Amino acid sequence: MKNHFILLLIFSALTSLVLAYIAKSGRRERAKYFLYLFCAFVGLSLVAAWIALPFPF
Amino acid sequence: MDTEPLSDILPEPREVNEQAGFAITLAACVSGAFIPGLGHAVLRKWDRAIVFFASIAIMMAIGIRLEGRLFSPDFDNLFSALKFLADAGLGLLYWIPWLRGMGAGNPTAYTNDYANVFIYVAGLLNMLVVVDVFDIAMGRKK
Numbered sequence: 001m002k003n004h005f006i007l008l009l010i011f012s013a014l015t016s017l018v019l020a021y022i023a024k025s026g027r028r029e030r031a032k033y034f035l036y037l038f039c040a041f042v043g044l045s046l047v048a049a050w051i052a053l054p055f056p057f
Numbered sequence: 058m059d060t061e062p063l064s065d066i067l068p069e070p071r072e073v074n075e076q077a078g079f080a081i082t083l084a085a086c087v088s089g090a091f092i093p094g095l096g097h098a099v100l101r102k103w104d105r106a107i108v109f110f111a112s113i114a115i116m117m118a119i120g121i122r123l124e125g126r127l128f129s130p131d132f133d134n135l136f137s138a139l140k141f142l143a144d145a146g147l148g149l150l151y152w153i154p155w156l157r158g159m160g161a162g163n164p165t166a167y168t169n170d171y172a173n174v175f176i177y178v179a180g181l182l183n184m185l186v187v188v189d190v191f192d193i194a195m196g197r198k199k
Contacts, residue, residue, distance in 0.1 A: 001123065007171050010119065011178070014112045018182050021108050022189045025199055 012041035076196035089190045091148040093183045096190035109186050116179035117150050125172025126162025127155045140173075146180030 001007065016037035020030045077085070077100065089096020094110030097103075121127075128140040145151050154160050160176075163169060192198045 001119075002167055004168075004171065007119075007123075007168070007175075011116070011171075011175060014116050015178060015182065018109060018112045018186070021105050022185055 008042060008045055012038050012045075016041060077194040082191065082194035085190045085194050086187055089187045090183075093148065093150065093186060096187060097193070100190065100193055102193065105189075109183075113147070113179045113183055113186070114150060116175045116182075117147055120172045120175035120179065121154060121160055123168040123172035123175070124163040124166040125160065125169065125176045126164075127151060127160030127176065129155070140177065143177040143180045146182075146184045147176075148183065150183075151180065 016034050019037055020034040024030045024033045081099065085096040085099040087096075088099055092110070093113040094106040094108075097106035097109060128137060128144050130141050130145075131137040132141075162173070166172070189198070
């Protein structure tokens, strides 16, 4: 399990799940919030990685 | 003289969530701080208890497996202290592996940074979970 992208997906899924259960009640609300957080985690991480790509460290 | 019925004048009664007693609130918060999800189990919120325990324990296990470090109590340096506090938020999931000598960490490992983040975030999420237990026990949330 050394693929960083797979680890990012696992991290995003577990963190989003906990936050969705804390912040929302009701299955539908939680599912929507989980998807929103998951996509935000993954999408923003990829954007940050793309922006950091030219930096030499 | 016509009079309006009282029910038309008074505002609709707001729904009030049940508030747990002091002892149950304290027991739920303390048990939640020691074992993720146990506080919700004390309040009979079984779905949340299972989700919180499973998610946080999996994150912790992945962190250890990927050669992350469990930071020891060290208050000489601000960042070391913050790292320890984040890790220690896991309660017994931190202290038992730490006392058994696990989580020495390997800074040269390919996954060391990711592993440390998994452990920090698991501890910080458990702190949020304890706040959630408190809110439920106080009747602020269902």
